Amino acid sequence: MNLIGAWRRRQRHREQLYGPKVLLPGGPEQWIEDSLDWLIDRFGAAPLRRPPVLPSGFVPAGYDGSERAARELCLKVCAWMEVPDDRIRFSFRMEEVRAAARSAAVHRLNAEQSHDLLAISGLRATMTPADVGALAAAGHAAEIAVLAEREHAAELKRSTAILQETDPVHRAEFCAHAEATWSAPAGSGSRAAWLDLRTGGHQGTAVMLSASTPADPAAVVAAVAHELGHEVLWGYHLIDRTRPDAEALTDLFAVFHGFGIFLANQAVERVPGRRSELQTLGYLGERGASDALAAYCFRRHLLWPETMLPVMPTELDRAVRIRTFARLASLVKDAEIASIQEGAPLT
Incomplete structure (x- = not known):
């Protein structure tokens, strides 16, 4: 048995589960520092001067998991991040809307009678035109x-590429x-999606959440x-959405505005009753989100005379807490070494 090979496979598997889901230029730690610099330069330090958002205080005590309660929570996040909500459409039927959109695309392909493409296409409609119309009439x-x-x-x-490909090997790859x-x-x-409705000639934007999301306010x-x-x-x-780290930077934007506890705690979701089954959420991963939370706390400490972890330990999941503390200790040590070299001790 190749023990080294098995260990490496386990390490790769753990990195896929807990590490960033995209390549971060310069490595996660350096990328976080550089990206925080960019965020501060672009938006100022005001978000860092506000206290971090604590789940125990942010989620209303009477939250009941209804769509109404979830929508009110969405608006509360908007208010905290100072994002105008008057042109954002929040909804909680993402799966139905996506199924309706795909079905509408299939019905359109059928109506266009592109026989060569239809013979290739395997895109499946799961809703009838009447069902699609009913969901559209309901406000979607x-x-x-x-x-x-x-x-x-x-x-x-997809279908045109397959149709025009003459090499059987490449054609098989396209089909796969x-x-x-x-x-x-x-x-x-996916549990959520943002849409710019203006690309379709409509007004505003939309934030769609999975139907199961309202049950968990932290996930909302x-x-x-x-x-x-x-x-x-x-x-x-403000950024090119095609850049490789665009989604990770969006995660960091939320951490920068105080929601790091929520993102880090939600980065890995343990499936109840299945110790070995995990669901990964977000793009920084549990490790990246924990490191980002540590960097956020350290930056706040440098700007504001208060403890680095104000009442946060009880709000953090155990794995997140351990990772965040370890990274924070490393940041403090690096800063102390730098200050000694410069002759100005860290306060």
């Missing part, structure tokens, strides 16, 4: 229209990639804090 028409246009364009591109999309439910693996806050990062960073064209 704009979201369905924007997503359906994306699904239609993507399927035309397409089958992964065709066989998966629309939007699977973490998801909405991330999506509001898109509202600011993407909606105001």
Whole structure:
């Protein structure tokens, strides 16, 4: 038995579960510091001067898991992050909306009678035109229209590429990639999404959450804090959304505005009753979010004369707490060494 090989496989597996989900230039620690510098330069230090958002104080005591309560919580996140909510449409039927959009795209392909493409396409409609129309009439028409246009364009591109490919090996590869999309439910693996409805000629933007999200207020806050990062960073064209670290920077934007506890605690979700089964959420991962939370606390301490971890330990999950404390200790040690070298001790 190759013990070294097995150990390396376990390490890779753990990194996939707990580490950042995208490549961060310069490594996670340096990327966090550089990105915090950019956020402070762009938005000022005011977000760091406010206290961190604590789950025990932010989530209302009477939260009942209803859509109404979840929507009020969404608006509360908007208010804290100072993001105008008058043009944001919050909804909690993301799975249905995505299924309706894909079904609408399939019905459009059928209506266009592109026989060569239809013979290739495996995109499946799971809702009838009447069902799609009913969901649109219930207030989701704009979201369905924007997503359906994306699904239609993507399927035309996939099917056309397969149709025009003459090399059997490459054609098989294209078909395998397409089958992964065709066989998966629309939007699977996501619990929230931000949409710029203006691309479809509508007004405002939309934040869609999974139907199961309102039951967990911490998940609502973490998801909405991330999506509001898109509202600011993407909606105001502050960053190129195609950059590899765009989603990770959106996570960090939420940490920068005080929601690091929520993002770090939600980064890895343990499935009840299944110790070995985990669901990963967010793009920084548990390690990256914990490191970002430590950097946030350290930056606050440098700007504001208070303890580095104000009443936070009881709010953090155990794994997050251990990682955050370890990274914070490293930041303090590095700062002390630098201050000694410069002749000015760290306060």
